[in-house]
Amino acid sequence: MPDTVIATFQVRQLTILDPSGDVDLALLPKLSDDRLWEMYRFMVLTRVFDERAVSLQREGRMGTYPPVKGQEATQVGSAFALTKEDWIFPSFREMGVHLTLGFPIPQLLQYWTGDERAQRIPEQFKIFPFCVAVGSQLPQAVGAALAVRYRREPAAVAVFFGDGATSKGDFHEAMNMAGVYRLPIVFICQNNQWAISVPVKGQTASATLAQKAVGYGFEGIQVDGNDVLAVYAAVSGALEKARRGEGPAMVECLTYRMADHTTADDAGRYRSPEEVEYWRSRDPLLRMERYLESRGRWTPEAAGEVRGWATAAIDQAVREMEEIPPPEPAELFEGALAELTPRQKRQRKER
Amino acid sequence: MAQLNMVQAINQALAQEMARDDRVVIIGEDVGRDGGVFRVTEGLQDRFGPERVLDTPLSESGIMGAAIGMAACGLRPVPEIQFMGFTYSAFEQLFAHGARLRSRSRGRFGCPMVVRTPYGGGIKAPELHEESTEALFCQAPGLKVVVPSGPYNAKGLLLASLRDPDPVLFLEPTRLYRMIKEEVPEGEYLVELGRARVARPGREVTVVAWGSMLERVLKAVAGFDAEVIDMLTLNPLDMECVLGSVKKTGRAVIVHEAALTCGVGAEIAATLACDGILFLRGPVKRVAAPDVPVPLAKLIDHYLPSIQQIQAAVEDVLKY
Ligand SMILES: Cc1ncc(C[n+]2csc(CCOP(=O)(O)OP(=O)(O)O)c2C)c(N)n1
Ligand SMILES: [Mg+2]
Numbered sequence: 001m002p003d004t005v006i007a008t009f010q011v012r013q014l015t016i017l018d019p020s021g022d023v024d025l026a027l028l029p030k031l032s033d034d035r036l037w038e039m040y041r042f043m044v045l046t047r048v049f050d051e052r053a054v055s056l057q058r059e060g061r062m063g064t065y066p067p068v069k070g071q072e073a074t075q076v077g078s079a080f081a082l083t084k085e086d087w088i089f090p091s092f093r094e095m096g097v098h099l100t101l102g103f104p105i106p107q108l109l110q111y112w113t114g115d116e117r118a119q120r121i122p123e124q125f126k127i128f129p130f131c132v133a134v135g136s137q138l139p140q141a142v143g144a145a146l147a148v149r150y151r152r153e154p155a156a157v158a159v160f161f162g163d164g165a166t167s168k169g170d171f172h173e174a175m176n177m178a179g180v181y182r183l184p185i186v187f188i189c190q191n192n193q194w195a196i197s198v199p200v201k202g203q204t205a206s207a208t209l210a211q212k213a214v215g216y217g218f219e220g221i222q223v224d225g226n227d228v229l230a231v232y233a234a235v236s237g238a239l240e241k242a243r244r245g246e247g248p249a250m251v252e253c254l255t256y257r258m259a260d261h262t263t264a265d266d267a268g269r270y271r272s273p274e275e276v277e278y279w280r281s282r283d284p285l286l287r288m289e290r291y292l293e294s295r296g297r298w299t300p301e302a303a304g305e306v307r308g309w310a311t312a313a314i315d316q317a318v319r320e321m322e323e324i325p326p327p328e329p330a331e332l333f334e335g336a337l338a339e340l341t342p343r344q345k346r347q348r349k350e351r
Numbered sequence: 352m353a354q355l356n357m358v359q360a361i362n363q364a365l366a367q368e369m370a371r372d373d374r375v376v377i378i379g380e381d382v383g384r385d386g387g388v389f390r391v392t393e394g395l396q397d398r399f400g401p402e403r404v405l406d407t408p409l410s411e412s413g414i415m416g417a418a419i420g421m422a423a424c425g426l427r428p429v430p431e432i433q434f435m436g437f438t439y440s441a442f443e444q445l446f447a448h449g450a451r452l453r454s455r456s457r458g459r460f461g462c463p464m465v466v467r468t469p470y471g472g473g474i475k476a477p478e479l480h481e482e483s484t485e486a487l488f489c490q491a492p493g494l495k496v497v498v499p500s501g502p503y504n505a506k507g508l509l510l511a512s513l514r515d516p517d518p519v520l521f522l523e524p525t526r527l528y529r530m531i532k533e534e535v536p537e538g539e540y541l542v543e544l545g546r547a548r549v550a551r552p553g554r555e556v557t558v559v560a561w562g563s564m565l566e567r568v569l570k571a572v573a574g575f576d577a578e579v580i581d582m583l584t585l586n587p588l589d590m591e592c593v594l595g596s597v598k599k600t601g602r603a604v605i606v607h608e609a610a611l612t613c614g615v616g617a618e619i620a621a622t623l624a625c626d627g628i629l630f631l632r633g634p635v636k637r638v639a640a641p642d643v644p645v646p647l648a649k650l651i652d653h654y655l656p657s658i659q660q661i662q663a664a665v666e667d668v669l670k671y
Contacts, residue, residue: 063475063476063477063647063648064475064476064477092477113648113649114475114647114648114649114651115647115648115649116478116646116647116649116650130478132436132477132478132479132480133436133437133439133440133479134409134437135409136440164408164409165409167408167409167410167413168409168410168411168412168440169410169412169413169440170440195380195409196380196381196385196388197381197383197384197385197406198380198381198406198407198408198409202406202408203408203409204408264388264476265388269384269385269386270384270385326649327649327650329650329653331646331650332641332643332646332650332653332654333641333643336642336643336644341642343611343612343642344641344642344643347611347641347642348641351641351653
């Protein structure tokens with residue numbers, strides 16, 4: 001008949017660890033207690049890093065900074081799913097990914113003091129520099145996936161972006177190409193429900209962001225982004241599929257930006273304290289603590305030790321970062337071109 | 352008269368024009384509820400409603416393209432791009448369409464819109480938040496490029512832009528937003544587009560600047576008999592004003608915070624060479640940023656033209 005339904009779709013949503021700390025045993029990924037504890041440690045490290053970065057900014061020792069608070073499970077869970085071979089394309093709010101992968105902490109802080117020398121990622125990391133122009137990293141990640149496949153590398157590409165980024169044309173172009181070429185790439189959307197003052201319902205009329213993937217011919221799944229186990233399970237599943245050549249996927253991590261957009265923002269102007277309070281009760285660290293407590297790992301003393309370790313690591317990193325001498329004016333010209341033009345050389349000499 | 356800063360002056364111009372002309376509609380990211388990240392549109396959504404102050408999805412190309420369609424269909428949109436660095440993803444819409452809709456439709460459709468965007472360096476913000484690539488846009492023949500240098504001219508230029516039949520790119524110098532307060536008349540007044548102004552009369556050297564550099568130039572020339580020209584509009588360029596001044600002084604220095612190569616200073620210097628060479632006693636000097644991407648906070652002061660560099664250039668041309 002001429003008027004028939006020719007397509008319907010479904011979107012899966014995954015929660016493994018619920019806010020009260022209970023887990024769904026059938027879905028629980030195979031992770032040893034030590035690995036779980038490691039996840040917890042990096043979530044705490046990310047939280048402590050973040051708190052310190054905000055206070056350094058307030059003290060005038062750092063520039064504008066975009067807090068990660070509330071998104072630790074999404075970031076640490078994703079990072080645990082990555083291997084050293086995978087390429088990572090961050091936006092600018094993935095410090096938890098960097099920290100979990102062992103990125104030098106002083107360098108991470110240095111970037112947010114406004115020092116571009118920190119954008120040179122150490123060779124052992126396949127991580128692109130932070131991307132400030134929202135969504136513009138997405139097509140580049142697709143290019144990396146083309147290169148990975150061309151070179152037969154045993155790897156996949158993970159690209160991180162926010163809910164706001166899904167409104168950009170670059171998101172469409174990247175998702176479309178990834179689908180057409182069935183590329184080894186995983187689109188990890190940190191849906192923290194806000195893009196500065198615009199709530200996610202101001203970005204899209206779509207019920208979920210995950211379902212956008214359907215239109216490009218691959219699967220999108222929504223996970224509870226405050227559940228580190230669900231994020232880990234979904235992202236590692238998608239990455240493994242991608243590495244096996246079974247095409248791209250999108251993972252929408254539904255989380256919450258607990259802090260202001262940046263230290264230059266005042267979220268009190270546009271969202272209610274009740275909403276913030278509700279999400280505070282769903283803090284990703286809390287539920288991990290409850291779960292680990294039920295496994296006999298978490299105790300107030302053990303938590304104190306983890307916090308102590310994280311604080312010491314950040315203290316040390318802040319000291320090292322502040323010992324870095326300021327850049328010389330000639331640094332302006334670093335990397336402007338492989339070989340500077342005669343005019344650039346002259347300008348450098350004059351500085 | 353009230354003492355206003357540039358944020359307040361622009362806000363007042365927008366409010367007055369919206370009250371006067373119901374075709375004026377603001378569209379952009381965070382412009383409504385939040386009042387814009389610099390608070391330039393503060394209070395306008397409360398006053399005029401969400402139909403006239405639209406918070407958009409994060410879509411610069413969408414904002415620009417939609418504004419073009421609105422303009423062609425009888426509105427006077429004021430798209431805001433949150434920072435100049437994000438006009439790049441709207442470049443096609445502005446450059447290939449907004450700036451040539453009148454020409455492409457052989458006059459059937461105009462594109463009366465004012466694209467507002469904060470621009471320029473010195474605010475210690477992240478990457479792409481301190482761009483000054485005005486020259487790119489001056490290559491679009493159908494686009495006017497306007498750069499206020501203080502609260503008074505910001506209001507008058509914005510009102511004139513809002514009444515212009517063609518698209519205007521209105522570049523707001525972020526560093527000056529709250530730095531300068533001036534007497535700004537409460538009532539409406541227009542500052543004509545395409546006209547430069549003598550910001551300070553002088554006899555021995557002409558110093559040309561615009562936007563955020565004007566403030567720095569005025570400080571730099573305090574001890575010189577320098578005439579300072581504030582361009583205010585970069586396309587079209589008021590070369591008559593510059594030539595008139597150089598005819599008197601015989602010397603010219605051009606200061607801009609954009610990179611040197613192919614900056615608007617090149618166009619001004621070329622026109623001086625073509626039409627004013629006989630007035631000149633010596634070479635024209637340009638003080639500009641080096642040909643590198645705009646750096647982050649730690650290096651920005653080594654990038655932007657400094658008072659010392661401006662003074663050195665003035666002293667240099669005074670040798671002739
Ligand atoms: C192309 C572009 N437009 C505007 C901005 C200014 N801006 C920075 S972050 C942001 C919101 C981003 O929202 P989302 O993608 O959800 O990421 P989040 O900030 O929540 O991590 C905006 C509008 C930008 N950086 N890039
Ligand atoms: Mg967001």
